[in-house]
Amino acid sequence: MAPAGRVLIAADKFKGSLTAVQVAEHVTAGLRRARPGLEVEALPVADGGDGTVAAAVAGGFARREVRVTGPLGTPVTAAYALRDGTAVVEMAEASGLQRLPDGVLAPLTATTYGTGEVLLAAIEAGARTVVLGVGGSATTDGGAGMLEALGARFLDLDGDPLPPGGGPLRELDTADLSRLDPRLRDVEVVLASDVDNPLTGPQGAAAVYGPQKGASENDVAALDAGLARLAHVLAEAAGPDAGRDVTAAAQAPGAGAAGGIGFAALVGLGAAFRPGIEVLLDVLGFAPALGRADLVITGEGSLDAQTLHGKAPAGVAAAARAAGRPVVAVCGRLTIDDAALRGAGIEAAYPLTALEPDPARCMAEAGPLLERVAERLAADHL
Known part of the structure; x- marks a missing residue:
């Protein structure tokens, strides 16, 4: 005692x-x-999942709200936290299961586009460090929606933009990250997660977490194939040398976090992966x-x-x-x-x-x- x-x-x-x-x-x-x-x-603390913004606000951050695209494409109001140039963004605020109507799941079509919009809002508000807390997602789109909101393009064989969600990723033909918002180059992004799964495979985003989001066995196979296609196309687009880094990133710890948004953060935003609770303890x-x-x-x-x-x-x-x-x-x-x-x-x-x-x-x-x-x-x- x-x-x-x-x-x-x-x-x-x-x-x-x-x-x-x-x-x-x-x-x-x-x-x-x-x-x-x-x-x-x-x-109050959090590990990067739902409740992360609330913990940051309780720790003295200012709560900001922004109207963004929800996982089904309809508008939602998402919050993020900001203090002294550091923003805490919780992807579940824009793209989480909590944003789905009761009883509605959309494993093949749910998008992370709104998370990208929250990131943009944080940068426009002056954030130079963004802690991206991931968890509780409704999505398995590999973060393609998030990157699209930030300026990337994902096209099918006919040169048309892919529909939202992880299902259509199987039809991905070309990807272009060159149009990502240039302000991202001056922003440090930290991927905060308690998940260390790779992007694809038996321990990947679709296989492990897809069923929690309503994915059937066939859906899981389709989503895993789509995520693999995303990684392949992005590796090809990066060229031989950088492409090897993209391929390695797909198998890196945290790449499979929140339906693969971890992969998009690592590859598209140059994020550093850290255990969510460690990041939040530092920030708070x-x-x-x-x-x-x-x-x-x-x-x-x-x-x-x-x-x-x-x-x-x-x-x-x-x-x-x-x-x-x-x-x-x-x-x-x-x-x-x-x-x-x-x-x-x-x-x-x-x-x-x-x-x-x-x-x-x-x-x-x-x-x-x-x-x-x-x-x-x-x-x-x-």
Whole structure:
């Protein structure tokens, strides 16, 4: 048990029930109920997926909104975050599953065009560094839509522009990136993702994530073929030397992120791939906050095997452990054992299911349950 000091709450959202900001609010309430007057600092975090812009805004960035093209081609209002020349762009804001009507999936035709429009808006607003958080996408178009919005051209055998989506990529004949907005040359793009899949193949964007977006077995095959065609045509367009780099980029970690938008960012925007949580911790100023803390509380909705592979709590715990700060976690449910937790640098975890075993009630009553969990945590660790 640590002496009562300053607590840093750096937790991700509880998907489907609480935003990262709400998680911090409820944990704070529970801690202070148990320890009145406790110093608590909240720094909501994200790993590049949905909720990334909200975390940046909570960390002091300005929220900007822009009207762009949604994944089905209809207009949507997307937000990005901006501070001191750095923009945080969350592709799910423009091109995510959250932008589809209930019950509607479009695995072959959903486009990332709107994400390119958000990038343009950020650059026009003065961004010179863009953190592109990817995750929660409705798309498998290899980022072709995004590049098209930025000035690229993708043509079929007749010289006509391809229709939107990953399905038509099988008909791609020529690609031209020479017309990309020249301002991109002066912008540093960081691809922030917790996904390290390649573009194509059995571990690629279509095979692994296509079914989550409504793709049938035949759709997956068509999408994978389209992504392979995109990589081939872009390699040909780049010439023999640069073409080898394009081919290598298709198999690089992160190329398959968000339906292949990672590949487009790497090849078309010269992006550097970094684990999403590492990028966001840097952008949000986690290190100074960590230096002020005696105990760190992290967490997310489901603390499971995936958490250990680049999700927000693992990134927070790794940074805290390097600084010699103890870490505990809160979560909706817990499916990994104590040894795995300790291996990740987390001393203990407090799931809501320990108080309410019914998952549906846990989701519905997440806020009050989280406050009770925080009281227990305070009794154990403060």
